[in-house]
Amino acid sequence: MKKILCIILFLMIGKLFGDNFSINGFVREDKTGEPLFYVNIFLQDTEFGAVTNNEGYYVITGIPEGTYNLIISIIGYKDIKQKIFIGENSESRHDFRLQESAVQGETVTVTAERTKFKESMDLSNLSISTKEIKSTPGFIEADVFRTIQMLPGVQSLNDFTSALYVRGSTPDQNLILLDGITVYNPYHVGGMFSTFNTDAIKEADFSAGGFPAKYGGRMGSVLNIINREGNTEEFEGNANISLLSTKLLVEGPLPKWNTLKGSFMLAGRRTYFDKIYNLGIKLFGEEELQKVGFPYHFYDLSGKINLDIGKNHRLTLSSFLGDDVFRINYDDKRTYFNHYIDENGEIMSAQRRSRDYNNFDWKWGNRVNSLTWRWIYSPQLVFKTYLAESRFRFSIDYDSFHEDLNRDIKTYEYYLDIFDIVQDNSFRTEAYWKANEKHRVTTGIEYKNINMDLGFFIKQTDYNYDDGYWTNRDTILSMKQNSYEYAGFIQDKIDISNLLTMQIGVRVTKHSLHDKLFLSPRFNFKYMLRENLSAKLSLGKYHQFITTANPQDENFRFIDIWLNIPEDKKASSAYHTILGMEYLTDKDNLFRVETFYKDFDNLLTLKQEESYRIDDNDGMIRFDEFNEFYDTEAYSYGAELLFKKNRGRFTGWLGYTYSVTKRENEKWNYYFPKYDRTHTLNGVGNIALGKNFQLNTALSLASGNPYTPILGKYERWRETDYGGYIIDEESGATNSTHYGSEIMLYSGAKNSARNPAYFRLDLGLTHRKETSYGSREWYFQVMNVTNHLNTLFYIYDRKKNKVEKFGVPMFPVMPTFGIRFEF
């Protein structure tokens, strides 16, 4: 019996690894060496095939020995057909480079829609290419977040913020990744722009829900920004000037040495208005103005180095640094004469010299560094290990003093320091195992340590000539939190049959502030109703251990103040239920309809009225630790329609969303949050006009945001300080007037009214010309072409005792232009 079992086992193992073989490799773009995703690779006239993943890697297993025609195909590139022998002692690694191709009369568009349609399990997922990001008209310059805002299921709060509100989730529930590493506060200019340089982006992969077990820590959505890897073949670059900033990108191969080879990419961006302004002031302005200068600029720097060590190892060093800087420096030395009368009664004068120094330095930004090691252990098994740090820092330093230069004494000194720092250090390792053609397993572990430091300090020093120095140092707020998180996940994509595919997974998390283990199961199902028609279902539970202390009815999301969910509170969670259907036409046009339901538990709304108090001793405002919350529940549901045209002279998408979101806590019964919009219609279109002109359009039509209406006026009674009398003239009776009143506004239920509907049409024109050094492309855009008055919020005033309101508008019509060079 034992022998029989051994033979069976041997045959099974032999079946796995004996007579069958595998091939693997990378598919890259020929010109740049960038990996290509969702490329279709198959052995002609067989059932063996695969698609490349988001690193351009593929593996086909279980192939019997023999000679085959290997076909590599993706729209937009020339197919490759190659005869290969697969068997004992044959080379299993096959890397390919594809050349771009253009169909006459059509825009060259790379699309992997067909293979992605067949392979992808993820509902609510869309990949946006850098071309689509750049061609979507935006506010002054292209922005990845503003492009994502045009997708179904995603709503924007208003024109002034690029933050993403996804299917009822707030921005702090989005997992924003840069090459797989978490970024906190990914904004510039108070949220108007994202912190990501579009020139450095290769692709933005966005999941509005139902994302798999490898992603954790957030309940809403996942946006993974994948930066370019750098051209492995030749040096190239591009430069870009818009009304907002200048950009420069350079990339190229690293010098080869033995088995080492690689590439680099370096991209930088900086606003320039301050430089121009300061130069102008220096040349033409007054001296007083020259002392101050234009106080604001932002910059960001992205870099990536890929180093291939042999065929199976790759090290990637990825860095990002971005800051917004608001700085005012004023240093004034003066000489003046002090007049006084001496003991003889004569008027004397003495020269006095003084110095007034003020330096206001306000910085906020991100720093992300990661080292990634990819190891192809075997064709079927790939490991990927990340070591990363991500830091967000917001700091205000104000330093001011007055100095008596005659006596060399500082008579007054004031120092203010406000800061919010989030430091995230993480280690993660993942394994991708293609067990066989039916099972693709992904598993991994992660350790994350997060330090949060929020503080507000004041130091004031006064000098008295008689008594000397007197210093008052005060801590208004000091809140440090340190937490760590261990997580492990496993998911398996199973081809149950030719028509039915299932992806099941689970994520287990242990967080230092909570006693229990958190289980997050994820289920995705896909059934091919026909070759071009699929039905999908996604169910999942998601946990989140951090939250933000932002006002929930904010109009401007200037900064996110991150906090750990306190120990005495439960971790937040959400259940996603998504049902959808997709249809892909023969011309790769995508129709998608989805419905979703999200149930949120254990959300927290900061009790802002209890986060500060007046100190009875000195009357100063003190901020208490932000640990008083309303326990909040919420739900959202809706339906989305998407039509995406990927090929032809006209490309783009049209999306409609119907969505309802409601929140509830002890202070307010179920209400619509500020970001809820019932109906949203978004469309992005790009039309190739010929002669290298392209017209870009973006259309947005949506329900207005909710607001709390004023329903009327009433008298709120109060006791008066005086005890006068009023007289009834008829009877002479008197009554005291111990009670007066103040006229109060009487408001309706929270957020029970809606602003007028939102409408905006943006148009842009682009012209591209090939030059001797590369190419030149200029663009001209007009935002809000119809100058439609979109209401941001209402302000009220009393005019002759009548309450009137004024709708503060969002962006008016705004033209913008820029130019881009490639070399």
Added chain:
Amino acid sequence: MKYYIFYFAVIIFFLFNCSEYRWEKVTTDAENRVNILGVISMDSTINSFVKVHRTIQPSDNDKIILRYDTTAYDTGAYDYYYETVRKLNYEYRDSEVIISSSDGDYQFFPVIYKYKREFKNDNNAYRVMEEVMFEDTLGIFKPEAGRNYFLKITTPNGKVVTAETTVPEVPKIDKTLLPDTLYTYDDLNIHFLDNLPYKKITLSTKNTNHRGEEKVMSENQQYYTFERLYLYIRSDTDTLNIKTTAYDKHYFDYFMKDRDDEVISFMLGESDHGLNVGIEGGIGVFGSIATYETQIIYNYRNEE
């Protein structure tokens, strides 16, 4: 080529289509709500009364002109003086107001009161405000401490509002702990005899025409010390009036409690959803107060 000329023509056309930004009236479909102020008073300086008002639309005037009166002077520089008589637009003047208790029902009737004020720079023209308060004009209503009173109001348009209150006990203090004479900058200890939850102490001197010192006691607080008490007196000696007032919970919650209103507009300040303490079918308050007074001699002494 022709396409982009066409599209840019469209752009140029639309650029001149400017939207208007302007102030607009705030209108609403919300129904007006009845707003009540009712006080059962055992304070000799305050009669029991009820005011029956309502909420109004945001764009309505607060006051409306009732009439213009011309009246002859008996004496004086002018033969006539002129009155512009106005009333609050919030009032429900013809309501039926009944207060009930175990000893019977009492109807309160409307009494019209007038405030008269001169126009600026005009010596014979006056603004007159009329106000209606519902009072016990028959003089038969005698509130008692500890008794429950029920209010029922029927407005001219048929709205019914009800409320109830329990008159608190008189807030007596231990007079044996009071000095016969208190000097300025001395401490004054007040100790309540009964354990009443909501109460206030008011100190005043004969010469002051406003509340000199005041302390709202915490719930169930029994004693308080005014440290180094100083109230202005014109001469070396005066009378210090110590008045204690007890409230029912409704009155206290409405008038004394801190609350966080929602700021809808920085220009208009705070708003709320219509402050209501215990009123069924409306907003406002129906509460009761009881007072106690005693006096001691108050003498001036230099601060040491």
